Amino acid sequence: MTKQQKPIRPVLNESGIAIKPLYTEEDVAASGGYAMLGKPGEFPYTRGIHPLMYRERPWTMRQYAGFGNPVDTNKRFKFLVENGQTGLNVAFDLPTQIGLDSDDPLAEGEVGRVGMAIDSLRDFEIAFDGIDLDRITVSLTINGAAAILIAMYLAMAEKRGYDLKRLRGTAQNDILKEFIGRGTWIYPVRPSIKLVADTIEYCAQHAPKYSPVSICGYHIRESGANPVQEMAYAFCIGKAYIRECVARGLSVDDFANRLSFNFNVFGNIFEQVCKFRAGRSLWAKVVKEAGAKDPESMVMRMIAGGGGGGLTQEQPEINIVRGAYYALISALSGAQTMALCCFDEAYTIPTEYAQRISLRTMQLLIEEMGLCETVDPLGGSFYVETMTNQMRTKMDEIMAEIEAQGGIVDLVAQGIVQSRVSQQAYDMQKAIEEGRFPKLGVNRYRMDEEEKKVEFHPYREEDAALQRKSLDRVRAERDQAAAAKALARLEADAKANRNVMPAIMEAVKAYATVGEMTRCMVGVFGRYQEPIRF
Amino acid sequence: MSQRKIRVLIAKPGLDGHDQGAKVVVRALMDAGFEVIYTGLRQTPEQVAAAARDEDVDVIGLSSLAGSHLPFCKRLAGLIRENKLADKTWLVGGNIPAHDHDALKALGVHGIFATGAKFTDIAAFIRERVKP
Numbered sequence: 001m002t003k004q005q006k007p008i009r010p011v012l013n014e015s016g017i018a019i020k021p022l023y024t025e026e027d028v029a030a031s032g033g034y035a036m037l038g039k040p041g042e043f044p045y046t047r048g049i050h051p052l053m054y055r056e057r058p059w060t061m062r063q064y065a066g067f068g069n070p071v072d073t074n075k076r077f078k079f080l081v082e083n084g085q086t087g088l089n090v091a092f093d094l095p096t097q098i099g100l101d102s103d104d105p106l107a108e109g110e111v112g113r114v115g116m117a118i119d120s121l122r123d124f125e126i127a128f129d130g131i132d133l134d135r136i137t138v139s140l141t142i143n144g145a146a147a148i149l150i151a152m153y154l155a156m157a158e159k160r161g162y163d164l165k166r167l168r169g170t171a172q173n174d175i176l177k178e179f180i181g182r183g184t185w186i187y188p189v190r191p192s193i194k195l196v197a198d199t200i201e202y203c204a205q206h207a208p209k210y211s212p213v214s215i216c217g218y219h220i221r222e223s224g225a226n227p228v229q230e231m232a233y234a235f236c237i238g239k240a241y242i243r244e245c246v247a248r249g250l251s252v253d254d255f256a257n258r259l260s261f262n263f264n265v266f267g268n269i270f271e272q273v274c275k276f277r278a279g280r281s282l283w284a285k286v287v288k289e290a291g292a293k294d295p296e297s298m299v300m301r302m303i304a305g306g307g308g309g310g311l312t313q314e315q316p317e318i319n320i321v322r323g324a325y326y327a328l329i330s331a332l333s334g335a336q337t338m339a340l341c342c343f344d345e346a347y348t349i350p351t352e353y354a355q356r357i358s359l360r361t362m363q364l365l366i367e368e369m370g371l372c373e374t375v376d377p378l379g380g381s382f383y384v385e386t387m388t389n390q391m392r393t394k395m396d397e398i399m400a401e402i403e404a405q406g407g408i409v410d411l412v413a414q415g416i417v418q419s420r421v422s423q424q425a426y427d428m429q430k431a432i433e434e435g436r437f438p439k440l441g442v443n444r445y446r447m448d449e450e451e452k453k454v455e456f457h458p459y460r461e462e463d464a465a466l467q468r469k470s471l472d473r474v475r476a477e478r479d480q481a482a483a484a485k486a487l488a489r490l491e492a493d494a495k496a497n498r499n500v501m502p503a504i505m506e507a508v509k510a511y512a513t514v515g516e517m518t519r520c521m522v523g524v525f526g527r528y529q530e531p532i533r534f
Numbered sequence: 535m536s537q538r539k540i541r542v543l544i545a546k547p548g549l550d551g552h553d554q555g556a557k558v559v560v561r562a563l564m565d566a567g568f569e570v571i572y573t574g575l576r577q578t579p580e581q582v583a584a585a586a587r588d589e590d591v592d593v594i595g596l597s598s599l600a601g602s603h604l605p606f607c608k609r610l611a612g613l614i615r616e617n618k619l620a621d622k623t624w625l626v627g628g629n630i631p632a633h634d635h636d637a638l639k640a641l642g643v644h645g646i647f648a649t650g651a652k653f654t655d656i657a658a659f660i661r662e663r664v665k666p
Contacts, residue, residue, distance in 0.1 A: 094548070094551075095549065106549070106578065107549075108605065110548060110600070110602050113600065113601050182552070183550075183551020183575050222554065313648070314650060347631060349601075426557075426558045426561040426562065429558050429562075429653070430562075430653070433652050433654070442650060532572055534572075
């Protein structure tokens, strides 16, 4: 008599793909085989963008940091560098992110709160004082005001004697995702994309090693997208920037090698790893089809490790463990840079204590756990190869669907993408509330707990007051005529639809403020009106 | 005759761009049978008070995740008095640490629904306080 087989409960991953209890060679073959596998460092880069990956150099460790005024932030930067961090990832306060000076009435209560306040070049000089910009690469998490802040970074580096032709660094500068999630937009959609292209073009000519854009699937995922949508939307956005640059006469190979990505890692471990392996080969194909000849243009470089949406306020210590898995996922996925979410991030901006734990988590993987010895260690697993193929197919389908619906730019301008992801976020939240989607501490293993274990990063109004004082001093001491002349040029260039970066560089060097330059461009470009759609 | 639906204003105060939570609550309250008005991002206290008055809402709900809820609510509390909106149910949600709850309640906030609060609890709280 044969044993009665129990029916196996079907399981779908978040991307909607059925997960089998066992994978074999036949599953790999049925999903497309090894056609897109290749070798690490070679097209289509499924296994990684470098032949030796971490064997040659571990990922850059770049925790997100910044608060108060530039003096406070400079101290935190030095603390992180002393603790072995190899890059900086700069957090700006909300007024800076949306182009307001620290003394703007709308900035009240927000100066220096979620990041460092920046008003003028003077603040950049203070924030990066004593940081070796050759050894420590700096990433600026700035979007709406990115053109101005990139110019400040370049001007600061130039003033300190660095050669812009060799200067490395990154700006987030992905405005399309700001309209979908995160919300630090300033100008309407079209001029916002023009500004992104201005920075790409300017950097291609003057700072060719600088990465002016880091395209973010991250926040789209945080806003409710599933893993395959996260990648597909990001690639559509990347394509939109490429089109904008090509339309003004740049060749894809002039700039595509400086585009990079920022992705999320919470969720099923294998699904995330396959997502990145699939994503690399799809992006390579997209850039090739856009006309790239240089293989360097086709590589999907990425920062990963963050997964705010996966962290919980409940039982916050468990977030340390989640963070360790996020780091593991990122390492197994071949990330170039890691920025781990800190365990206290569901509450507050991270303390030094929390930052150090995140840093040590990554250092553990590098130095104790053997994550750097072998390239793409999960490559060849029947499960991983099958899922990689299936996810690539799905991403490709989503991209085609978006194109057929008019393209990502129009869908974002009309608020359609926003509405779609927020519907999914709602569905997910319901699934969590009803216990259908497990979340430890939230709908499983709940405990009665006091909010006690997390130390809060203090917000000090005095730091904001100091920042306003320093801004007054900059405005009083600068060459007024030079600042006024530069702002007039910025307005003229914006009106004439010229690349505004040279004018912004001039204005920045004349110590014009973030608020002054933004008002000048809002006068020409207008302000974004948020489409509300449910 | 159908009863008038309870009207809820959901606003994003200040400069914080994290609107996923606000939008999710909007959908949940709509599904629960409320009439919901969503302001979108970057509302000043003046705009929130004006919207509450002009839309004749029963509930004013703020969603704050970037830490500036106290200074914002201090300013809004004055405007609520000035605009005679003190009879409205005032809710605050989002990333609201427990050590700020007393200060918010002292300003006149009726209900605090920090991250992790359930839709059903929010809806029940409103129905308990507001009789259409």
